[in-house]
Amino acid sequence: MKNLQPEVPAQMLEEKVEKVPDRTVVTFEYGAFGEEILTYRELFERASRVAAWLRERGVEKGDRVALFLRNYPEFLYAMLGSNMLGAVWVALDPRLIGESLAYPLRDSQSKVVFTTADLLPAIKEAEGFRGEVVYAVKPGMSDLSEEDRKGLEKRGSLTSFSEILDRPFLPVEQQGLPDEPAQIMYTSGTTGNPKGVLWRNRRLDVLVDLLWHYGPDDILYTGLSLSHANAHTVTLIPSLYREIPSVFSVRFTASRIWDICRKYGCTTFSCLGGMIAMIYARPERPDDADHPVRVVVSAGTPAAIWEPFEKRFKVKILEWYGALDGGCVTVKPVGVGPVGSMGRPLDFFTIRIVDEEGNDVPVGQPGELISRPVIGEPKVEYFGKEKESREKTLAGWHRSGDIVRRDEEGWLYFCHRKGEELRKYGEFIQPSLIEKVFCEHPEVREICVYGVPSRGGAPGESDVVAAVATHAETTPDVKAWVSWCRNRLPQSHQPDYFQWVAEIPKTLSQRPLTRLLKADFLAHKGKIYDRRGERWLSFSEGEKGP
Known part of the structure; x- marks a missing residue:
């Protein structure tokens, strides 16, 4: 009998195959495009095929393999297949483009990139990468164009994921050891180039007992990207190690989250504070509390909407950091x-x-x-x-x-x-209080409140900007918005400016990228109005601004 060490995820998976091979463990839901449901056996055999392919391509223990995918089964196949060989899988935010993608590929010195057809153009434009590319065509995607195929093949080999999964199943000898390097995830790089955080093979499912307290009747759900640590620690690792069914969406969806939980019987879901606000900002529905969810595992719930959220959706929030x-x-x-x-x-x-x-x-x-x-x-x-x-x-x-x-x-x-503190009139401002008021407006889909240097020039003082994304694109009635705020917020918390955007840019952890909003504001790009309802035009539109 093999001496398997469950600290290594791929070896834990092999143990599960010996014990409960046909137990359903992970479901990937695609909305109108259906779903893919995986048992431990299917997961193990497909990961083994990836491992065998990687070994043939010369990937060895310690080599890096990049995963540039949204939440699809292929992420798990590549992750666990790499782990079988003792290679290090590198999680990349699927929203990266240009230099933001090229940098971690260079920094990690990845030999192979696993991706999907819709993300191939981004890899094609990533300067400096000359490794092998494996791509999957998922529901709703078109295969890559001949032009893109030729462009990618000039920089390295290009393989369809289906070719790997169609190979005969042959188990590979597991190479990973406890405490050896297993994965790299990159920080958001708010203060410079992102840094790759190295994690080692260790048992992380102990957090189930310390934090989440999932039981055998739970079904877990998340729409957080598998390139983010939260999706692993809160959902994937507990699911795989503790035999708890889990459901993943391709990406987070505030509009469908309750419908998904109803369909799959999910009893808990994981999200971040920005997501809580987006869910709360959705128009109220008669069935808001009609679902099987009991607990929301959240990191960063805004205090101002904590209790209203629990009351409206009849759930309890477990907060962690x-x-x-x-x-x-x-x-x-x-x-x-x-x-x-x-x-x-x-x-x-x-x-x-x-x-x-x-x-x-x-x-x-x-x-x-x-x-x-x-x-x-x-x-x-x-x-x-x-x-x-x-x-x-x-x-x-x-x-x-x-x-x-x-x-x-x-x-x-x-x-x-x-x-990143925000102060006005000598008082520290609570952006969450302002954001709660905006979330209650029926037109608001997303909101981010941030500060810019005060026009009055007072040291350390800020003017308050409310960046708003609405459900439908309309001509802003600034005076109506000012009135809405005046009746609901103290004077110190009144926005000085309103910035209308199509969506709030965010990090992978769903924190608003205020630096991008601020850059547009200072450049006077987009629809920006002051409290008097006067629009600030961009320099290109002929006005210098403040």
Whole structure:
């Protein structure tokens, strides 16, 4: 009998095949285009075919294999197939284009890219990549054009995923070992080029017992991308390791989320705070509370809509906090602790909240969250970046870059990312309060509130901008919007400017990319109005602006 080590995901999968081969474990739903349902056996055999193909192409232990896919079964086949060989799979945000895609491909030195036909043009334009490309054609997609095929073949071989899956099944000898490199996920790169965070083969399903407390009757759902750590820690890993059925959508959908949960009987779903706001902003329906969902596992629920969300949809929110590149994990269990809190740290972390000089701040005062494990030293591994890895855990403490505060009972509250505070008239502004008011407007689909330097020039002061995406494109009636806000918000929280956009740009973790909105605002691009209803024209339209 094989000596399988479940710390290695692919070896855990082989154990499941010996125990429950025909148990359904993962469903990928495609809306009008149907679904794909996988058993442990199907998952293992298809991943094995990928592993055999990779081995023939010379991929060895430690080599990197890029996964540039949305949520399709092929992501799992490539991920687990790479893991069988001890290769390192590299998760790439499927929205990347141009240099934002070329950089992680170069940085990781990936030999192979697995993708889908609709994303091939992005790979074609990624300067510098000369590896092999494997692509799948999924429901609703067209096969690649002859022009794209020729362009890609000039830079390396091009293989259809179906050719690999049609091969005879032959098990491969598993090469991975516990604590060896397994995967790389890239940070969002808000302060420079993204950094690849290296994760090793370890049991992450212990978080089920510490945080999620899923039971045998649960069915998990997420629309978060599999290129994001949340989709793995909250949904995929618990599903595979604990034999809990899970459902994945190709991408997050606020309009269909309850219908999906009804169809598949999902009892819990995972999302991020920005998603909570998008779901809440949907027009109310008589069946809002008619669904099987009991608990929403969320990270970053806006305090202003927490209780209204629970009441409207008749669910409970389990709030937690964690980061891709390590540090402490916190949890606020259902029904425990104050609404708006990100929870308390798990027992095996020691935390401090410090000022710019590294001094502990008083209870109730904001400061940077730093942490270390109770046993051992904090460690972060940025792929190929030893200096940055050391700096992240300077003086034996993990530096989160998040500004938080702590109350008398030890509950933590997220304030903002370091350097992103918003102040007006000497008062710190709560963007979530403004966003809640906008979410209640029947025309609002998405909202992001951010600050720009005050026109008055006061140091550290900001003017407030409300970036709004509506359900239908209309001519903005700014005076009506000003009136809506005036009747619902304190004076200090009144938006100074309104910015109408088609959609709010976001990171993979669904945090609004305020820097892009701000860049458009400062360049006067798009529909931007002040409180008087006067439009700010772009420079190209002939006006200098403020």
